[in-house]
Amino acid sequence: MFDLFYKLTGSEIVSGVIISLLPLFLFILPFALFAVLLERKVSAHMQDRLGPMRVGYHGIFQTIADILKLIQKEDIVAKDNDKFLFNLAPIIVFTGSYAAFAVIPFSSYFIGSNINLGIFYIVAITSLAVVGILMAGWASNNKYSLLGSMRSVAQIISYEIPTILVILSIVMITGTMNLNTLSEMQTGYFWNWLIFGGPGLSLTKFLLIPFMFIGFLIIYISTLAEVNRTPFDIPEAESELVSGYHTEYSGMKFAMFFLSEYANMFAVSAIVVALFLGGYQSPVGYLGDLFNAPWLIPIEQFFWFTVKGVSFVFVQMWLRWTLPRLRVDQLMTTSWKYLIPIAFFNLIIIGIITLL
């Protein structure tokens, strides 16, 4: 991707800027607009309502109207806020979730940076959000915000451990941290995906299948917690903490938190898809192969990646509008007493199987 723009523009800086802005304008912003509407429609239809209906056909322009409203809103900063941290926090939170998109392989051509430590980089960079959240809670000078951000930090740190243990088991099987290589490895049909034990037809593959399913469940649950979605939306818990760490934010700063939440939702789904569900690989083969049109393949790959990612986002929404919320101690119990030991044993067993 970088080479393409380098050839076109002849400047490293210009092509670097283009590359870094591409996911934002091509994907994150349209996705956030779409996801907010999807969330409202999904929740509405689950609750015997219609949801937004006024702006455009079935309210399809509702989020655009909302964004316009948010832009025009007064940017309120309370008197006793720590101004510097208060303004910095939404930027840091957004940077964390935005930077993760740099290494996500949307298709074999559309990958921001094809670095070898892709998955390691995602784990590291998404933790940046913790700093921003704590900053927001502290700088707001609001007890509810502080409680919310404290909970959030405890939660995200606790749930990173099972996530990383599962990622480690994948790395053990495949021997690579490069997300693009991981996706390429799972080429072919859906039984070559890592959730079905990876490519090939050996005994190891069939032994791995149950443990890969366990790993998949663990990583899905813990990523749900990492992006603060129900049943783990304790940091925001509107019935207890009003709205958690972003209680005091308004206007575009609030929109930044909002945007990063939805960007995060897709980012974690993308990680799960890339690791377990074949990344951008089609489950049933490509039309490009069928019609002998190689240029079609990357577009199809992008389509499949988006479909897989959005369907996981849909499941996140589905859970949100079905399940109640856990309590803080129950949340910690889930992570430390169940997910981490299971993930650890899963890791050991997968290690033994790969040694076979």
Place this chain on the structure above:
Amino acid sequence: MAIRTEEMVLNMGPQHPSTHGVLRLELTLEGEIVTNVIPHIGYLHRCFEKHCEAMTYPQIVPYTDRMDYLASMSNEFGYAVAMEKLLGIEVPERVQYIRVIMAELQRIASHLVALGTYGADIGAFTPFLFCFRDREKILNLFEITCGARLLYNYIWVGGLSHDIHPDFVRKTREFIKEFRPNLKETNDLLTHNRIFIDRTANVGILPIETAINFGVSGPNLRGSGMKWDIRKDDPYSVYHKFDFDIPVGDGRNGTVGDSWDRYFVRVQEMEESLKIIEQALDQLPEGDVTSAIPKRIKPVVGNVYGRVENPRGELGYFIISDGSTSPYRVKVRAPSFVSMQVLNELCKGHMVADVVAILGSIDIVLGEIDR
């Protein structure tokens, strides 16, 4: 070196999504653990009791609506029961039956709000809208009856403001038919949800002795295992003619008297209310509903205490008459006011999230606490 720590005082409300109105709770926190809860009330005080002294007896009826605004019919019913006891009025059968139907419909509507908002407090928002969808149907029934959806002014001293709509019986039967499966759906979605049980069972345990000492009544008392219901134990109106059970908490998911028990008693009570309504509709006699309404109410000197089983507990009116057309004093025993007193007992040692769960489970209405 020891780290210096201090307790945090957190003001919850009066503008807070889950204080169910304008209650302010002063929480003392040690981390997330609550060490003390002080409720501050009075944000909705409208001098109901003092107002009554300046009004004639029939004029008080619409004011009773505004106390427990989720159970206006029951409030009017209580006032009518107390006044008829004071005046010694014999009310026609048809009036009694319609009053019972209205009070039980109101009980279902009120419990639906309690259930729905409780779900929302725990973080499940969908049951809230399911409950409000069903409540809407009851409000429609009330609307065809008396034109109002929230504050009815329907049950008058000695009768009703007017008879029911010709379609009322048919529509109520339709509602019952639709509501039973909906209730099951809500139960599947919320009541037996594992996370919901984890959040509510063994949280805010109200032992039966504490409940009695504080004077708690209604579903909160029954949730603690006490089979006490004024409809059975001190029957008023025509409740003795109906066959229904008094559900009590059995601690099937934790300890007797925990939040889940209080919640589940309400669910079961709605089913019992449906039974009562069905029986009352079958037996509904013909007759005039306004014949016994006195032209001018001027009771003899004396006092009276009339009580009814409101959705939230024992609603009592203590009325002192000095022989004039307006009361000398009216005192209301509000069930929410009494239930709220146990909050501190229930919340100590729990977490902030549990305060919300406990407050929701005792189901208070601030309009009634402040009056």
